[in-house]
Amino acid sequence: MSFEIISETQCFGGTQGYYRHAAETTKCDMRFSVFTPPQALDGPVPVVWYLSGLTCTEDNATVKAGFQRVAAELGLMIVCPDTSPRGDDVPDDEAYDFGKGAGFYVNATEAPWNTHFHMYDYVTRELPALIKEEFNADMNRQGITGHSMGGHGALTIFLKNRETFRSVSAFAPIVSPMNCPWGEKALTGYIGADRAAWADYDACALLESGGATEVNILIDQGLADNFLEGQLKPELFEAACEKVGQKVTLRRHAGYDHSYFFISSFIEDHLRHHADALK
């Protein structure tokens, strides 16, 4: 598969790379980052996907989350995709929470978004195929995590692809886009007004329809997070887990907000959570 190296930099004995390729699913050039741990020199290593939140690119977590130290220790490859299609041909919206930087990890069906905004297919199918072919990744050992909109992505993609992922976690995730303003706006715009179709991209609905999984889901949530009550609503996911008997560790942290200072404080716990399941 064809892809271009933008940069590769030594970090904690591994390689932090930025890459670009022409994506078929999103019909545009897409960027992503991969941290390859030193253990990949000796053989395929497990992969943890990190999906970012609104306004982010592949760069935010790569420079701010501080995952490289622990990933190098545990021998985990970390892949960070971008959060939407990009480029002059790609439609956009003035708002920060729709259009570019806000792909919501769905396959859009509504015009004009349905040409490029196929982030679900991109993240679950096209980019994994490239990672499998071009990096020393063991695709039988994959975990997924993310932040905010990316936490929604991680939870829904995990619940829809239970054979693919052995572990999942999330930082301050949108747990039910059907029940918050960010989600209602995005799903209406990308998928249309029929709320029945939205359930396919709602972690709470997917859990209730699909039933419990065998893994323990780790979620961290700051209690000083400005979006906690209006958008994130972890109590909805807690209730859905209880209803179907899904094991979840939801940790609420006094004083922490929605920023990468929160994520960096707990990323080590998440990577150890994934490594335990992937080793």
Add this chain to the structure above:
Amino acid sequence: MSFEIISETQCFGGTQGYYRHAAETTKCDMRFSVFTPPQALDGPVPVVWYLSGLTCTEDNATVKAGFQRVAAELGLMIVCPDTSPRGDDVPDDEAYDFGKGAGFYVNATEAPWNTHFHMYDYVTRELPALIKEEFNADMNRQGITGHSMGGHGALTIFLKNRETFRSVSAFAPIVSPMNCPWGEKALTGYIGADRAAWADYDACALLESGGATEVNILIDQGLADNFLEGQLKPELFEAACEKVGQKVTLRRHAGYDHSYFFISSFIEDHLRHHADALK
């Protein structure tokens, strides 16, 4: 002293803050960041100053270096000043290596720079006075580090203030601005053409004139650093140390470049180096 809180965010059990104040030395509003470790709740804690490189503000190291985890463990306060005066009244230059973002930690004597560009006084006198008064800092236990231009700042400020600092380290420092294009341009512009005056801001010259100190200086340098041969020249500092009997640990790292992926890989070693001297 008057200062404004821009933001304060929980991080690794401590507080990552951004602040602003009207500075007398630079005659403009200055921003800085302070990480206050959890140990500061129990009493004054040692302070490590982190001086950034060309084009940076107080933000780069704060979000990219990953110092908070180790600082929280070791009980170190980390202060990151900006790298130059700022604001519409402050003169600037089109180049990235002169003017705003490139204060070089000197007191300018040449017009038009001599009105605002007093970063040496700001970093050694005005900001420490504010930190002493407003934060729970033990000013009898101070260390200093920095990157590139900020490594030059750390080494020269340490050598000129031997009673103030108990420890010093640097990442990829400019060790002799008298002998590299970045330094020659900055010193000519800020201090004037008389090279005799430059020696007061040159780590190699200061070491040779002032003699050895009792501390061990830790320096990390990547060997894939694009600026290594043309600007940084660590061998000049090595030679100056040998000449005066100064103890230095200069570590050369194959594959590492000039970026924060390099700094984040070794920041833990630096903070432990400082903590050993400050405890």
